[in-house]
Amino acid sequence: MTEQYRVGGMTCGGCARSVTGAITRALPAAKVEIDVKSGVVSVDGVTGGGDAIRKAVEAAGFEFLG
Ligand SMILES: [Cu+2]
Numbered sequence: 001m002t003e004q005y006r007v008g009g010m011t012c013g014g015c016a017r018s019v020t021g022a023i024t025r026a027l028p029a030a031k032v033e034i035d036v037k038s039g040v041v042s043v044d045g046v047t048g049g050g051d052a053i054r055k056a057v058e059a060a061g062f063e064f065l066g
Contacts, residue, residue, distance in 0.1 A: 018061075
């Protein structure tokens with residue numbers, strides 16, 4: 001099942017890679033897809049990862065919007 005989150009502050013592919021890396025370091029099973037323009041982060045392979053994802057996103061310097 002895919003969980004979707006919104007992340008603010010991403011402006012380019014480098015930002016998307018930073019967020020992807022931060023999430024997969026926290027949750028190695030996560031498969032992450034990011035649409036930079038909309039700020040939508042889709043995560044597959046984990047359930048209830050929201051808290052770990054929020055921490056990873058914020059530690060990487062981006063804004064977790066929910
Ligand atoms: Cu960027």
